Amino acid sequence: MLDELEDDDLNIPAHIREARMAEFKKATERLNEMKQSQHGDYNEILEEKQFLDTTIAEERCIVHFFHPDFRRCAIMDGHLKNLAQKHFESRFIKINAEKAKFFVTKLKVYVLPTVLCFKKGVVVDRLIGFDDLGNTDDFTTGVLENHLSKSGC
Incomplete structure (x- = not known):
């Protein structure tokens, strides 16, 4: 999924792409926390x-x-x-x-x-x-x- 995000975002400015990646990582961490609980x-x-x-x-x-x-x-x-x-x-x-x-x-x-x-x-x-x-x-x-x-x- 991470690779797809990077491939799809080639035409998007780096700061927006980085913000999306950070948001995705945060959501993934939250999902893992919920699984643990x-x-x-x-x-x-x-x-x-x-x-x-x-x-x-x-x-x-x-x-x-x-x-x-x-x-x-x-x-x-x-x-x-x-x-x-x-x-x-x-x-x-x-x-x-x-x-x-x-x-x-x-x-x-x-x-x-x-x-x-x-x-x-x-x-x-x-x-x-x-x-x-x-x-x-x-x-x-x-x-x-x-x-x-x-x-x-």
Whole structure:
């Protein structure tokens, strides 16, 4: 890609070409940082401290409070896993509600699945159950994607 940029830019002044190269390198570094912080993956957070650290550190974070034995939580998992791979700019995680009693109480998680959208550590949207997704188990990933996009996550 770098070679293509250099070949295509032969007629462009050097200072503009150098600015483009610097911008490209900066974007590549940011992409590598995001890969290292597991963007593009959908992982389970095992400790409450890790939950707090992740939601505060990330620009946009989508958190699924789940229970391993609930069928609707498994449905939500599948959709969120697809979205995590598609929307690299947001961090997607899940946390077992039984193991995060403090945050379940603090964030008033009463129904599972619950998906919370965080921006810079602040909850900006809350999806409780499947009510806002058509109240059906066979909603599409696109419906969930549209809901999450409205909150900017």
